[in-house]
Amino acid sequence: MAVKKREKDLTLLQKMYIPEIVKGLSLTMHNMFKPKFTMKYPEEKFIPPASYRGRPVLVMEENGEERCVACGLCSRVCPALAIEVQAAETEREKERYPVKFEINMLRCIFCGFCEEVCPEEAIVMSKDYELAFSRREDAIYGKDKLLTPVVQLKDRIEFLRSYK
Amino acid sequence: MNIWAVLIFSIIKILIVVSVMLLTVSYLVYFERRVSAWAQNRLGPNRVGWEGVLQPFADVLKLLLKEDIVPDAAYKPIHTLAPIIALFVAFTTYAVIPFGPSVSIFGYTVPLVVADVNIGILYVLALTSLGVYAITLAGWSSGSKYSLFGGIRSSAQMISYEISMGFSVGGVLLLAGSLRPEAIVEAQHGWMWNAILQPIGFITFLVSSFAETNRLPFDLPEAEPELVGGYHTEYSSMKFAGFFLAEYANMIIASAMIVTLYLGGWRFPYLETFGLSAGWFAVISVITFCVKVAALLFFFIWVRWSLPRFRYDQLMNLGWKVMFPLSLINIVWVAALIMIFKL
Ligand code: SF4
Numbered sequence: 001m002a003v004k005k006r007e008k009d010l011t012l013l014q015k016m017y018i019p020e021i022v023k024g025l026s027l028t029m030h031n032m033f034k035p036k037f038t039m040k041y042p043e044e045k046f047i048p049p050a051s052y053r054g055r056p057v058l059v060m061e062e063n064g065e066e067r068c069v070a071c072g073l074c075s076r077v078c079p080a081l082a083i084e085v086q087a088a089e090t091e092r093e094k095e096r097y098p099v100k101f102e103i104n105m106l107r108c109i110f111c112g113f114c115e116e117v118c119p120e121e122a123i124v125m126s127k128d129y130e131l132a133f134s135r136r137e138d139a140i141y142g143k144d145k146l147l148t149p150v151v152q153l154k155d156r157i158e159f160l161r162s163y164k
Numbered sequence: 165m166n167i168w169a170v171l172i173f174s175i176i177k178i179l180i181v182v183s184v185m186l187l188t189v190s191y192l193v194y195f196e197r198r199v200s201a202w203a204q205n206r207l208g209p210n211r212v213g214w215e216g217v218l219q220p221f222a223d224v225l226k227l228l229l230k231e232d233i234v235p236d237a238a239y240k241p242i243h244t245l246a247p248i249i250a251l252f253v254a255f256t257t258y259a260v261i262p263f264g265p266s267v268s269i270f271g272y273t274v275p276l277v278v279a280d281v282n283i284g285i286l287y288v289l290a291l292t293s294l295g296v297y298a299i300t301l302a303g304w305s306s307g308s309k310y311s312l313f314g315g316i317r318s319s320a321q322m323i324s325y326e327i328s329m330g331f332s333v334g335g336v337l338l339l340a341g342s343l344r345p346e347a348i349v350e351a352q353h354g355w356m357w358n359a360i361l362q363p364i365g366f367i368t369f370l371v372s373s374f375a376e377t378n379r380l381p382f383d384l385p386e387a388e389p390e391l392v393g394g395y396h397t398e399y400s401s402m403k404f405a406g407f408f409l410a411e412y413a414n415m416i417i418a419s420a421m422i423v424t425l426y427l428g429g430w431r432f433p434y435l436e437t438f439g440l441s442a443g444w445f446a447v448i449s450v451i452t453f454c455v456k457v458a459a460l461l462f463f464f465i466w467v468r469w470s471l472p473r474f475r476y477d478q479l480m481n482l483g484w485k486v487m488f489p490l491s492l493i494n495i496v497w498v499a500a501l502i503m504i505f506k507l
């Protein structure tokens with residue numbers, strides 16, 4: 001019976017280590033002069049692609065009104081129980097609007113379910129990833145911080161329309 | 165030369181050597197981090213001071229401010245003694261390595277070596293083997309099984325590699341006919357470097373020095389994946405820093421030894437034929453020595469970030485079945501050289 005040669009058996013040359021060591025050394029030396037991947041962060045910022053899930057924001061129409069109809073679906077689906085919506089009636093066409101809309105950014109896990117479930121395309125994930133607070137109260141974002149003009153969210157909305 | 169002049173010059177030399185060593189050690193750590201980053205397409209520490217040059221001081225400050233934790237199971241006196249031994253060995257070994265030719269200052273001839281001992285090489289071999297005690301004792305006294313394993317491994321490793329190291333030095337001694345480091349440097353005039361005359365000895369010595377200094381690919385005593393941190397698992401704060409500094413100081417010594425024994429020491433090939441004044445001759449020699457040592461230090465770091473760790477049995481195989489016979493062959497080779505060329 002022929003002895004099958006295992007693929008991991010080393011050849012004599014490889015067993016002498018030295019040629020392999022030279023190969024390894026030349027590889028690392030080569031890499032030392034390649035351009036670096038490191039981004040000098042605070043000076044140079046990472047601009048995420050449209051598929052990036054940053055902090056969820058509310059879409060604000062050009063006339064300064066929110067799209068949200070306060071159906072509460074996002075609040076219901078949110079696995080981290082981060083969203084609180086309080087609805088109220090309005091004279092406008094959509095009849096309902098949120099008087100209070102709060103996302104607790106300490107709870108949010110950036111899953112994007114709220115965005116997915118929203119029937120009005122009123123809550124979308126933004127590209128904002130710089131979320132640092134010095135107090136817990138600061139982490140609860142109200143409507144003032146959540147409302148974002150629709151122009152700033154164009155590529156996310158386009159992304160959602162073509163891939164969702 | 166009267167006794168006071170000797171004393172004063174010695175003290176000055178000791179101060180210079182120790183401060184240069186300390187500075188080099190701290191910058192070596194920084195350099196290691198930068199080189200490792202470059203090898204992995206990163207930038208490395210570049211925030212503290214211009215391009216991170218103040219990083220070593222920040223590191224030392226951080227280590228000094230840390231809490232010194234001694235485990236309950238540790239045997240305290242030896243636990244404290246071990247890093248002290250490590251540092252002591254690392255800083256005293258350098259005494260016999262010449263870093264330049266003799267210079268005359270105020271009419272006195274001063275050799276540029278802290279102690280011109282005529283058994284210098286033996287002194288180095290003796291002291292570096294003391295280094296094993298530091299690691300073994302650290303491992304044993306910590307009262308933790310991982311530390312103990314690290315300590316045992318390192319003693320086995322260092323003892324095996326010391327043999328091939330000693331035998332490789334044998335070839336150098338045959339050629340120089342002396343144990344004095346100065347004489348060994350003198351013997352390597354022109355391009356008659358020992359690395360060129362006895363390449364096998366050079367390679368075995370180089371590999372053994374890697375094992376002696378516990379650097380990758382032979383850092384078995386530390387072996388993070390299997391032994392947590394090896395012999396210094398239970399050390400923190402400045403005691404840990406002691407081991408850390410000792411490791412880098414040992415690297416400098418190993419490089420200086422390799423330069424002295426195999427790469428012509430402070431000699432710049434054929435410098436004496438350029439007709440320079442004595443002062444310039446000394447300056448260029450010292451610079452030559454520093455450049456050679458720096459190049460070797462870079463080599464040490466470069467190898468660390470290129471090669472994976474050896475398995476323990478492979479390490480022992482390499483030590484006893486490859487390095488040891490090779491170093492013996494080297495002695496025969498050198499003896500043949502002496503017979504044929506009457507060197
Ligand atoms: S992204 Fe997920 S966790 Fe965050 S608010 Fe939306 S549903 Fe909740």
Ligand code: SF4
Nearest residue numbers: 068069071072074118
């Ligand atoms: S954001 Fe969307 S899902 Fe949430 S309450 Fe408003 S309309 Fe409903």
